[in-house]
Amino acid sequence: MKFSSSYEPGEYESDIYAAWEASGIFNPSLPTVPKDDDGNGTDDREAASQNCYSIVMPPPNANGNLHIGHGLTIALEDSLIRYHRLKGNSAWYIPGADHAGFETWVVYERELEKQGHTRFEYDRNELYAKVWDFVAMQRGNMELQLRALGASCAWDDLTFTLDENVIDRVYTTFEKMWNDGYIYRGEKLVNFCPKHQTAFADIEVEHEDEKGSLWDIAYTYDGGEIIVSTTRPETLFGDVAVAVNPEDARYKDIIGKTVHLPLTDREIPVIADEHADPEYGTGAVKITPAHDFDDFEVGERHNLERIQVISEDGTMVNVPEEYYGLTTAECRKKVLKDLEKAGLLRGEKKIVHNVAHCYKCGTTIEPMLKEQWFVDVEKLAATAIEHLEKGEIKFHPENKKKVLINYLKNLKDWNISRQIPWGIAIPMFRKIDASATDEPDWIFDRRTNLKEIEKGGVKYVRDEDTFDTWFSSSHWPIVCTNWTKENFNPYYPLNVMETGADILFAWVARMIMMGLYVTGEVPFKEVYLHGLVLDEHGKKMSKSKGNVINPMDLVTKYGSDAFRLGILRGRSAGMNQAFSENSVIAGRNLCNKLWNISRFIQGIVDEGESGNSVARGLSEVTTENEGANPATAGVSDPSRENTISDSPLYSTDNMGEDWICREINTCLEQVDASIKDYRFAEACEILYQTIWDKYADWFLESQKIYKNVPLLKSTLEALLIVLHPFAPFVTETIWQNLSWTNGFIAVAEWPKSFKFDPISAEEFENIRTIVSEIRTTLQALPGTNNSKKYQLMYDNDSLVGDNEQLIMSLTRVPAINRLDGAPRGLRLALANHELYLDVPEKVVTEYKDSLTEKILVVGRELDALNARMMNPNYVEKAPEHLVKETQDGIKEKEALISRLKQQLELI
């Protein structure tokens, strides 16, 4: 016997994964086909697409460890992949690794600092090479963890975001965009982190409420003054105007005048602009186009100068000497002091306002005037919206589609320049030859390994910046599936894009825009977004709170399957949901239950074959999917054509057997339906209940008497296969341990529905009702160990008569006999069966209260039913079958009550 008394995942998981990986079953079986080959018509291509199922993994950081969110990602994606593989599709799960530009750079820069160096000691190429080595050293970790989670991906196809083909594709797109006029270089305000010395996209910036002050400062003019309100007095040196609202009566007369800019010798105009809110502060606002997003726009409207007074390192420039070189904070202090001295500071009000921070280091983001590359997103967004509105992508949860369209409608141009060495170099070169006046200032060239190039006798120098990672990530479905213009690719568009709801805008939106731009097609047919995994109290996990759960710890402790089952439990699309170890424990318990179910069945099989069985170990595993599953018949054809004969190799010989066949069929249907709708938790729940509550607690218990070996084999196989997508390791381990199965369960054939006698199956429900009533009654009777004391008696009841052994086994009553003479003992509260427990008068009397209670309960139920029937509208308008059910219910309850009352009277 190969089965130990409990399932120990740690003993099997890594061997099982290694065997899978070595066998090559995770590679897709269907190749791509040429687009214009005469031999492959449209129909063939459609057929190929139908049989292909593809998911690309959102690439985890190559440099890091997997966190709980990755755990959820893999559980979701791998379940889908394994399910479709078992359903006979050519499933392609494409793994990836992310260079994670900024994230990794931050880690590496810290490393450099530790070694006593700074980035400024090296040039871009040197830094790139250094980080490359740093990442290469770390990279294996993450991939091992993916294997530990059971991700059944095609490792040969792993894509790293800095792979040559990725860079090549990104350059091709960039060149096309450049030629199409989608790319422009603009001096705009960007979100700049002075600590990291790089710009960020709007979505990478975090806004937080902060306490601050609103200062009133007097700007004087001949014959008066105007008070402006500001939270940033230090930017005063960059002021180029004061704006008031054109409708604001207070300031009507000053519009067009000039005022004196304090602490300087400059005069600036007062202008009228809607931006000034008469309700806020004094209604007059200073305009600093180089350091404020709103002011920048005001500046554009009024054609104002932009004066940069804060440099990239966060110190003051272009200011009077005594302020030069101060940090913004120091400068603010000094400005306030000097204003006060000059008598121009007119008030300070404490306020709470929203300030932008670097999402990584928390430094206040400085709006900074910079020349950067931008993508004009107008057409890209419009096209995406058009396809979304046509319904070409189905979203889970549905509402995210609306949210996404709303976002795209308001999308601003996309800043794709980053001042970080670790990333894909922007393939643009600036002319340094001033004499070549006819040549363009910037040219596109792919030779980014060079700092300087020469073209047509003119010298150009490379832009030092790299792409925003999302620019390259937006190509992910295209590069991972090796999409090309020339070939038809049945794996593109992807069947589903599964990722976190938090990157709907950053990533999903951009993949859609880029997919459409590059391929003309949406990159995926469906989107499933998962929410955040919160801690057990529903709080966000964070290092500072110390409530971070490491998925690998749980895998080690309870097994990979337990983790997967646990994290899927109670989870639905798009929701941030709590997660606790308890759900993993529940998963572990299911694995152990399944293990013991298998152990039990293998025991019966061994008995039946009188010791002929030879347990087969992993060493004997073959890579072919041949000869699997004799019980579900004829599964020897690896091409999976339907050669299965209609006559199964099992027969059902009693009610319990028909019943379990019916229940498994229901389970199969429900699992299909749940997965189709991406309701993973529901699919798991159904399996849990079918395996545990139905298969083990009723069917296997009944099989302790009947022992139908062929049926035990077929049903066990079916349940193992259906659970496999969610719990791949334990199902495969069992499959390898069972004496009669072959090949890998990972590529077994999805079970066909079972044949059974429906009337017989339904009769078993009566047995279950009788057994439950006996158990309940025995528990409720005074005293302990009742099940051993009282025999069951029946009269004229063939159901009980024919199933004496079964009922005895399920209830542990010592005997079942026909009534010998007049009824005696306690009559069970069953309407359609005349059954008595042979309980002495004295005990029955003690049971009187329970009996009275029961009559009351049933009475209340009866009243409710009667009330319903008294309503003429119900009888008239409700569906017929419901009315009939109600009527039947009334009859049954009335009968039951009268019997219970008889019993009570006897006492």
Next chain:
RNA sequence: GGGAUUUUAGCUCAGUUGGCUAGAGCGCAGCAUUCACAUUGCUGAGGUCACAGGUUCGAGACCUGUAAAUCCCACCA
């Protein structure tokens, strides 16, 4: 300010187009131990489905409003 989501048992969550007695896991209480499994089995307690109206023969579900919570976007000189 705009938008989205959530509110069901002690906890975490299901509950698909309205259908009758609202489910699960964990937790809790009682009983069981030569049985494949104590990572077990059996039994049980526990819910005015946030609140108020409405539609309907019938509402946890649909509509209107209220309250509380979470998140996203924009903005706050």
